[in-house]
Amino acid sequence: MSEHLRPLLEAAPSFPVALLGFLFVCLLALCVYRLYLSPLAQFPGPRIAVLTGWYEFYYDIILDGEYVFKIEQLHKEYGPIIRINPWELHASDPILLPQIYSSGVKRRVEKYSWSQSGLRLIEESHFLTESHELHRLRRKPLGTFFSQKNIDNMEPAIWQVSQRIRIKLQTFRGSESVANMNDLFTAVSADLVAALAFDEVALNNRLYKLVKQQFDSSRAARSAFSKLPSPLPDETDEDELLSPDTKLIAHLLHSNLPEQEKTTERVCAELLTVFTATVFNIPRAMVVTTYHILANPAMKKKLCQELDTLLGPDMGSRRRGLTGDTPIWVKLNQAEYLKACVKEGVRLVFGPLRSTARRNLDAPIVYKGWVIPPGTPVGMSAWLLNTDPEVWGPDPLTFRPERWLPGNHKAEMDRNFASMGKGSRTCLGIHLVYVFMRHLLAAMFGPGDQPELRLYETEESDVATTVSGISGIAKKEARGLRVVVR
Numbered sequence: 001m002s003e004h005l006r007p008l009l010e011a012a013p014s015f016p017v018a019l020l021g022f023l024f025v026c027l028l029a030l031c032v033y034r035l036y037l038s039p040l041a042q043f044p045g046p047r048i049a050v051l052t053g054w055y056e057f058y059y060d061i062i063l064d065g066e067y068v069f070k071i072e073q074l075h076k077e078y079g080p081i082i083r084i085n086p087w088e089l090h091a092s093d094p095i096l097l098p099q100i101y102s103s104g105v106k107r108r109v110e111k112y113s114w115s116q117s118g119l120r121l122i123e124e125s126h127f128l129t130e131s132h133e134l135h136r137l138r139r140k141p142l143g144t145f146f147s148q149k150n151i152d153n154m155e156p157a158i159w160q161v162s163q164r165i166r167i168k169l170q171t172f173r174g175s176e177s178v179a180n181m182n183d184l185f186t187a188v189s190a191d192l193v194a195a196l197a198f199d200e201v202a203l204n205n206r207l208y209k210l211v212k213q214q215f216d217s218s219r220a221a222r223s224a225f226s227k228l229p230s231p232l233p234d235e236t237d238e239d240e241l242l243s244p245d246t247k248l249i250a251h252l253l254h255s256n257l258p259e260q261e262k263t264t265e266r267v268c269a270e271l272l273t274v275f276t277a278t279v280f281n282i283p284r285a286m287v288v289t290t291y292h293i294l295a296n297p298a299m300k301k302k303l304c305q306e307l308d309t310l311l312g313p314d315m316g317s318r319r320r321g322l323t324g325d326t327p328i329w330v331k332l333n334q335a336e337y338l339k340a341c342v343k344e345g346v347r348l349v350f351g352p353l354r355s356t357a358r359r360n361l362d363a364p365i366v367y368k369g370w371v372i373p374p375g376t377p378v379g380m381s382a383w384l385l386n387t388d389p390e391v392w393g394p395d396p397l398t399f400r401p402e403r404w405l406p407g408n409h410k411a412e413m414d415r416n417f418a419s420m421g422k423g424s425r426t427c428l429g430i431h432l433v434y435v436f437m438r439h440l441l442a443a444m445f446g447p448g449d450q451p452e453l454r455l456y457e458t459e460e461s462d463v464a465t466t467v468s469g470i471s472g473i474a475k476k477e478a479r480g481l482r483v484v485v486r
């Protein structure tokens, strides 16, 4: 080696040092890009959130779903559109709702669902499908099944299932036992989905095992699962699993979906999605609604009086689903206070507190001089929309069904109401939820020889939605809604 080169080589850094230096330069370049060069650099937000996703990780994972509350504060500090991580924006002005959560008819809109990745068994469902076109294709047959018209057709079956809550509560009557309403509502919701969407064959074998596998780790779902029919022997033919005589399964298999969309895995993914959504969300909404009705004697009285007037005392015809000659559900549809209680309960359940973001692919979103480039993930939060004091008044967290009654009801409430999502991916079960909740409440608070429910050591904090996850839940230590039955 030349004598001239030796000092140079000796002065050169070792390989690890060079590597570290290289990584440092890359990191610096990434920081400069995120802060100053990214197409989102024009939007405000805390520097730390702009620089790294670990900020969001800290609030959502370490602090267990707290980011949505931090985002609320950040909007106060930085304005109506903010950066909440290096890649995503968050908006707080409800005027932006139709642009962000568009119906998807005129322009393509994709879900930005990284936060829901990992739900392996339903990966193939329309719920987790990001692509605009594929989502539309997959959702269409389900949309017909859960349409208002089809739910109306299925109302006798829905009513029948709802009666099980009254029958079950009767068994607690006069005993010292405490009824856990979270479990009862979960069980009756599982019965509902089993009655409408599955049947015993569908729940057998492969699907049964998949459902079990999915839910073994969840206490609430385990108790729902115990209500489902048990499996047939293993040798049942897989073709039988997807027999066209079944309900939602039949509907999917007879739909215009292309054949590759009708595989067992795909159909199972859709059924599991519907099952999960039902046994998770309906009990949450019922627990919140029932708690407030029981905690407010005046509300309970008003509801009971309305149901008394509409349904009358004739238990004989009610057992057949009738009031006089009219189906009970037709009467329930006229019950304004009942409907207001349901709506208010669902508002305070929130669905996911922080709704999933959307990517509008075809056009920018324009707002007060800001231009959000096409393809940028941007979301809004049900937490902020459902509690905005400008819309809901000074008591947004108070359960007050009166706000939904004619005379008080304002259009902005419908605009802001975000518990069931918005736009092309609005909750598939929206009509089912309202109908089933009305039936359950009528079964518990309607006239006749009803079991009388009293709260047992339950406070609002045992039921209130305060933790943000895929869907909002009560705090970890919450004891749920417990009642004694007289």
Ligand code: HEM
Pocket (backbone or CB within 6 Å): 126, 127, 128, 139, 146, 273, 274, 275, 277, 278, 281, 282, 285, 346, 349, 350, 351, 352, 355, 356, 418, 419, 420, 421, 422, 424, 425, 426, 427, 428, 429, 430, 432, 433
């Ligand atoms: C009170 C009860 C319920 C609440 C609060 C609720 C809330 C929501 C929300 C907020 C979304 C939108 C999620 C997003 O933007 O990513 C959604 C979607 C969905 N919900 Fe519900 N849900 C409820 C009950 C149900 C029921 C009973 C079903 C059963 C059919 C259901 C099935 C679905 C499905 C399949 C989707 C995905 C729709 C799509 O991506 O096109 N939900 N729900």
